[in-house]
Amino acid sequence: MWKKIHSNRDPRDTLYSEIKKEFGTYFQLAGEGSKRVLDRYPKIALTAMIVLLITSAVLSFTLFRHRETPRPVAAKAVINPVSDGFSRIMDAANGIKETLTLKKLVDSLTSKKQLSGRDSLSLDSALDRLKVITKH
Numbered sequence: 001m002w003k004k005i006h007s008n009r010d011p012r013d014t015l016y017s018e019i020k021k022e023f024g025t026y027f028q029l030a031g032e033g034s035k036r037v038l039d040r041y042p043k044i045a046l047t048a049m050i051v052l053l054i055t056s057a058v059l060s061f062t063l064f065r066h067r068e069t070p071r072p073v074a075a076k077a078v079i080n081p082v083s084d085g086f087s088r089i090m091d092a093a094n095g096i097k098e099t100l101t102l103k104k105l106v107d108s109l110t111s112k113k114q115l116s117g118r119d120s121l122s123l124d125s126a127l128d129r130l131k132v133i134t135k136h
């Protein structure tokens with residue numbers, strides 16, 4: 001299952017050494033050139049860095065600021081205590097009725113010696129529905 005992969009690559013060759021071998025002269029020239037410019041004009045370089053820092057700070061607090069939009073306030077529904085209480089009673093009665101039906105189904109399925117695929121699915125869905133009902 002697990003095969004050892006054989007490679008003819010030299011183990012001393014890494015990604016860094018290959019990139020250095022290929023582009024090292026360009027990096028060295030760029031480094032020497034930037035060093036010469038910074039040695040020749042240090043005040044201008046420092047001023048440019050400070051200006052860029054201040055510009056970044058100003059832009060981050062002005063243009064690129066994410067303002068939170070005010071969320072619309074939902075209108076409160078007027079609750080009628082009589083109809084609300086009655087609907088709660090009806091919901092509880094329906095929940096009890098469904099619970100009793102599901103428990104009868106679960107009892108009949110668990111009393112079988114062997115369950116078919118359809119029985120297993122119906123038992124699983126009935127148990128899931130019972131969990132949902134009992135959480136409310």
